[in-house]
Amino acid sequence: xxxxxxxxxxxxxxxxxxxxxxxxxxxxxxxxxxxLLASKSSxxxxxxxxxxxxxxxxxxxxxxxxxxxDWASTAKAAHKSSLQVDLYNADRYDLSDKGQGVAYNVRAxxxxxxxxxxxxxxxxxxxxxxxxNHAAKKLGTVSRxxxxxxxxxxxxSSYAKQLAKxxxxxxxxxxxxxxxxxxxxxxxxxGNEGAVNVPADMQGTWYSKDGKVTFGKNSVTxxxxxxxxxxxxxxxxxxxxxxxxKSIIDAxxxxxxxxxxxxxxxxxxxxxxxxxSAGDGASFAxxxxxxxxxxxxxxxQGGGAEQWVDTIYYQSPDLAQQYGNHKFEDLHYRDDx
Numbered sequence: 001x002x003x004x005x006x007x008x009x010x011x012x013x014x015x016x017x018x019x020x021x022x023x024x025x026x027x028x029x030x031x032x033x034x035x036l037l038a039s040k041s042s043x044x045x046x047x048x049x050x051x052x053x054x055x056x057x058x059x060x061x062x063x064x065x066x067x068x069x070d071w072a073s074t075a076k077a078a079h080k081s082s083l084q085v086d087l088y089n090a091d092r093y094d095l096s097d098k099g100q101g102v103a104y105n106v107r108a109x110x111x112x113x114x115x116x117x118x119x120x121x122x123x124x125x126x127x128x129x130x131x132x133n134h135a136a137k138k139l140g141t142v143s144r145x146x147x148x149x150x151x152x153x154x155x156x157s158s159y160a161k162q163l164a165k166x167x168x169x170x171x172x173x174x175x176x177x178x179x180x181x182x183x184x185x186x187x188x189x190x191g192n193e194g195a196v197n198v199p200a201d202m203q204g205t206w207y208s209k210d211g212k213v214t215f216g217k218n219s220v221t222x223x224x225x226x227x228x229x230x231x232x233x234x235x236x237x238x239x240x241x242x243x244x245x246k247s248i249i250d251a252x253x254x255x256x257x258x259x260x261x262x263x264x265x266x267x268x269x270x271x272x273x274x275x276x277s278a279g280d281g282a283s284f285a286x287x288x289x290x291x292x293x294x295x296x297x298x299x300x301q302g303g304g305a306e307q308w309v310d311t312i313y314y315q316s317p318d319l320a321q322q323y324g325n326h327k328f329e330d331l332h333y334r335d336d337x
């Protein structure tokens with residue numbers, strides 16, 4: 001890893017390191033869009049910094065209002081119990097758009113469903129009646145920003161926020177059954193508002209020509225040094241004394257304040273030292289490139305004023321060595337300007 005970018009994340013001796021304004025397709029509304037899930041509220045949400053729990057809640061609330069039928073009934077049932085999303089390999093279903101290879105099966109607690117969505121960069125494709133044996137019904141493809149704008153305009157954002165409070169993400173790929181709720185490690189101490197879940201397609205070990213990075217469900221390990229990802233309260237961040245307190249620095253030395261944002265058609269995870277007062281930290285996004293005629297998943301590390309590409313990571317050391325100095329035409333590098 002480029003040492004100058006790792007250095008920006010150093011804290012107390014520890015060195016760690018949806019865009020688009022409209023739907024991509026215009027499906028016929030399969031439900032009764034005039035019947036909203038809840039009474040209108042003035043509460044708003046932002047398309048930036050959506051955690052995995054918030055993301056599934058936005059998709060579910062959007063689809064419940066937009067398409068009705070099974071999506072609406074599942075959203076209402078989840079509101080009374082809890083919202084669950086099970087992550088499977090996309091090949092589990094017959095889908096016309098497999099996104100980045102992960103199928104998100106949405107259901108209310110203790111129930112099963114055939115409701116699925118896939119994600120490709122900033123766009124979400126929503127299905128109903130998903131099965132292995134017959135083609136799922138594609139309802140539409142839409143960006144994160146479009147969904148959030150729809151909920152804000154329809155006064156349904158408060159409903160989505162309520163769903164997110166008890167939402168649970170269950171990774172069931174490769175037989176796994178691990179889960180993570182939105183309240184994990186919600187200590188409240190030193191501005192800690194709980195663990196941030198790394199997107200499923202980002203988890204795992206990635207290799208660059210000079211190093212590697214590993215993302216766990218709520219952690220990141222860079223060149224052997226591990227840190228944990230949390231959301232930091234606004235009030236903590238506004239108190240400058242917190243950034244110079246030795247006791248706080250020592251207690252949070254392996255914590256990262258974490259956020260999400262969209263830029264250059266990608267959904268980025270940004271990490272900064274918990275008491276880091278300057279610098280943009282490091283941002284990571286999953287992306288796909290055509291390499292020798294094959295679609296290959298890569299991890300892009302970016303930073304700076306224009307989110308320039310700093311490092312490209314691959315899922316194997318061999319690819320990292322082979323393409324370590326390669327520049328992709330659709331990415332934004334520092335020397336492009």
